[in-house]
Amino acid sequence: MKIIPLADRVVIKAVEVEETTKGGLILTGSAKEKPQVAEVVAVGPGGIVDGNEVKMTVKVGDKVLTSKYSGTEVKVDGEECTIVRQGDILAIVE
Template identity: 85%
Template structure:
């Protein structure tokens, strides 16, 4: 199944959580922090949103940091993704 976001929406997928700490301690599933960096997997076309023209500046493959509680989590083909507005993306990671 393929997700095609509408308007100013972006589909992102979180990168894998770290398995060990910098000191070498192996983390259990409950001790792992939710990763902040995600990869853009789909981008909407932009257009008019709430009476304002929105130009999409993100592209598929960009690494980004999104607001912590933004968007909607969805599960597609067993993989967890998040659909957020472009304005909920805080930064790109290079």
């Protein structure tokens, strides 16, 4: 199944975070923070949103920083993704 976002929505997938701290400690699932770096999987077309024209500036494959608890988490074909508005994306990581 493929997700095609509407309007100013962007589908992102979390980038794997290291399982070990710099000191060599292995983190359990509950000790890990939600990652803020994600990869863009799909981008909506933009257009008129809430009376304003929105031009999409991110593209598929970009690595982005998002707000810690933004978006809606979904599971498609066993993979976890998050759907966010482009405005919830804080920066593109190069």
